């Protein structure tokens with residue numbers, strides 16, 4: 001997949017030079033490659049081909065409706081965590097009957113909306129939630145399809161803030177309680193239809209072992225629940241990590257590498273490990289990738305405003321801040337940063353790339369060796385397609401950036417940059 005590469009001295013997204021987009025639409029600017037998203041979907045789909053499966057893309061990673069529409073047209077389903085995400089899926093032409101609804105705090109309005117739209121399944125995360133879904137469904141004279149999320153107490157060996165499958169995490173129901181919870185739901189909740197079992201142990205997993213450990217631990221439970229309650233699916237969640245440290249080739253060679261040599265966890269390795277265990281279950285297998293699908297399909301463009309050479313550091317002050325991309329400060333997220341103009345040589349300088357926000361935590365990179373860039377030049381922050389724009393905010397009353405989807409040589413503005421009027425919309429003097 002050579003969707004982002006240097007060509008004739010410039011960084012391109014597919015056939016579009018990124019500098020032209022930055023100049024035309026301003027920065028900060030998110031740019032996504034449709035071919036990369038499509039490539040990721042088809043690769044994962046092919047690697048799960050032996051299973052009766054459905055890819056439910058985790059909308060939270062990148063919820064732009066043009067991205068969702070791309071995935072819907074490929075036949076994908078969606079894993080949603082709010083009524084808002086379901087609304088987006090429907091606006092994008094996605095099928096509610098291919099949607100699973102995750103999250104520990106679903107509200108009545110959300111449950112009602114999802115029921116009325118006919119989603120595939122609620123993935124319940126507590127017994128109290130199961131009872132509430134049962135109650136709401138009863139009041140509407142409907143039956144609610146449900147699965148229970150199991151917390152397998154497996155260490156995903158990822159960043160502490162994005163691990164979800166340990167007992168101390170708020171997610172799912174403890175492994176040892178699951179069978180009793182299903183039994184009580186079957187006995188006491190007449191408005192529930194028990195459809196499946198779900199798990200999700202964490203995000204940005206770069207090793208197959210925790211996936212395998214969780215699958216092997218949970219499979220006997222799935223078998224038991226299938227025997228007792230006749231479930232039709234098992235969802236193995238998302239979490240496939242991406243390679244944030246892509247290497248740059250010089251010259252015209254494509255440098256976007258996602259192959260086995262540079263990626264610690266390939267989708268092939270993932271599938272080869274888990275598919276043989278899942279196949280004998282004879283169930284529909286759901287998979288909920290977010291980051292894998294869109295992470296390396298997006299970049300954030302930013303312009304160098306000023307340079308400051310201090311006693312301790314060189315700061316490159318850029319026009320994108322933590323409100324535009326919060327991952328570096330929130331999770332020590334490491335994103336490759338490269339100039340849009342291909343560097344003439346290999347000279348690098350150690351700098352902090354910082355934003356305009358009034359917080360010391362407002363940085364995109366610290367103590368990072370990057371090629372020389374001057375004020376007014378542009379940088380691309382790579383692997384920003386997942387949890388980039390979706391976690392952006394208006395902090396410091398900064399308008400949210402625009403988003404562009406590139407398809408071959410066509411670039412479409414799929415979200416306009418906010419104006420200050422947009423930012424203040426709905427605010428009133430007392």
Ligand SMILES: Cc1ncc(COP(=O)(O)O)c(C=O)c1O
Pocket residue numbers: 058061079102103200202203204237238239240288289290291292
């Ligand atoms: C229930 C659920 N499914 C899927 C995902 C997607 O995770 P990832 O983007 O790591 O694939 C998440 C987020 O971690 C999640 O909470």
Ligand SMILES: N[C@@H](CCCC[NH3+])C(=O)O
Pocket residue numbers: 060162203204327331386387
């Ligand atoms: N937002 C996180 C991942 C959390 C996944 C959501 N459960 C990140 O950028 O890495």
